[in-house]
Amino acid sequence: MSRVRARLRRTPIGLLIVIAFFSLGVIGPWIAPYDPLAIDLLREYEPPSWTHLLGTADNGVDILSALLHGARLAAVVAIVVVGVSVVLGTLLGTWAGYAGRLTDHAITGIADLVQAFPAIVLNIAILALVARPGLIHLIVALAINGWVLYARLARAETLTLREREFVEAARALGVPTHAILRRHVIPNLLGPLVIQATTGLGVVILAESTLSFLGLGPGKAVSWGALLDQGTSVLLRFPHVALFSGGAIAVSVLGFNLTGDWLRDRLDPRLR
């Protein structure tokens, strides 16, 4: 037991937050004490109490339950968006870095164009395409500018890797390009990509919250950002709604940032 505790003390706090975040994302909706859509108009905007640990929000919704359900949404959106972005970005980035100038110019040009918009404006413009934005639209909107970062990283690393001796040796031996990329280039990209993706999960959680806060989130789902929006509109009378929902967002983002930094220190010896 003491060994477990000693180990826990050495585990960085960011990693603990990340583990807690994903655990709650999985079991959150099962351990939630109430249905986050249940309406109880007599108990609207109650401060924290023993029956409602974090108090209630609009329509008497239990805030703790809403946050636990919101964790599921945040986790799903973050994992899917970062997953799609990393795969798409890595493929396009290595392709741009390894193939000829024309491919490179085309892919870099698209990336430049995507980055010529502020991310949130592009997200809103994409969500404007559908009458009732749902989860899938949110994920597509976030992935459309999510891949650029990973593509840039993969391209930059590929450009240096392709000049390295072991890649040149493989090329001289007649190893086909796709095999070189799969066996020699992409494995060497994994470290930087994992570091970037960890921070990227926090970025997506924040983006989902922000869009939900602006009223553009997936319609029926319970989201931290939507709860914070509600809390902001009653901030002066019932501050607990905004405090708890915003706190959940901030702590999660902080956890991913800290873990990203921690991973960078551990995985990238150049930075030591």
Added chain:
Amino acid sequence: MVPMMSAGLLRYLANRLLRALLTVVGLVTIVFLLVRLIPGDPVEAILGDQAGPEEKAELRRALNLDQPVAEQYLAFLGDIADGSMGTSFRQPDHSVSSMVSEVLPDTIILALAALLVAWLMAVPLGTVAAAQAGKGWDKLASTVAVAGLAIPNIWLGPLLILAFGVKLRWLPLPGDDLAGPVALILPAITVGTALAAVLTRQTRAAMIEVLSQQYITAARARGVSSIALLLRHALRNALLPVMTIGAAQLGALLSGTVVTEKIFERTGLGTLFLDAFFARDIPVVQGCVLVIAVIYVGVNLAVDLAYGVVDPRVRLS
């Protein structure tokens, strides 16, 4: 001494201008296409379900929505060229550019104030952290920087309102009189804090690099006091990159204003954009995206050009 405007510099400037122009044309086209793909019928959104078919057809004609897409595109380009950017669906007697220019100053002022806040927080914090590298102050500064990056502006805004508006009653609440510069303080902190965190790290790194240079050692050997050393000799050289990086973020700050304007109930480009989005006021949505994108591209261009003039090595890339 190389002449001010060498051929290489001219070529660099022309190249960069052309690329910015192409980006803007690309953006204009994307904006137009994106908005045309909105499935909701704007005519129905404006008139409601009760309107008769003739009424709808008339409005459709008035809004040019009965034309083929190619002609709508040409009309759209024409509207940009004559500077009006079209007319609002909701307020047909208003051109989009008049609506945008009415609120744009509010947003620009907020973004500039946020930039100022970021510099004012980052430069002292980063300088102290570098001077005390590895010691208590340094740890404090980097903790502040990490926290500043993690606190989302959608939460920071409400927190600031609770602390300074409700508890301390120092600053006005959202919805109070928004005219004075005092009302700008909390929104500017909300927008600027994340940038301040980034700039603190950069100031610290730049200062540490400068402090390791020989001329600093030489000055120290001459007996220059450590405060003078820091402020007169080191900070001056470390500051240029930090200032330009900050300015390059002006475009990014604009997107922070979208959220912040909503929290503080301020008028501005963000509020106009969101309102137009929910009302399906297509010309205004187009206009807002276009203006934000052009500012974004313009700021990046200006920073690149400034770098190219100051540092000849940049022109090669």
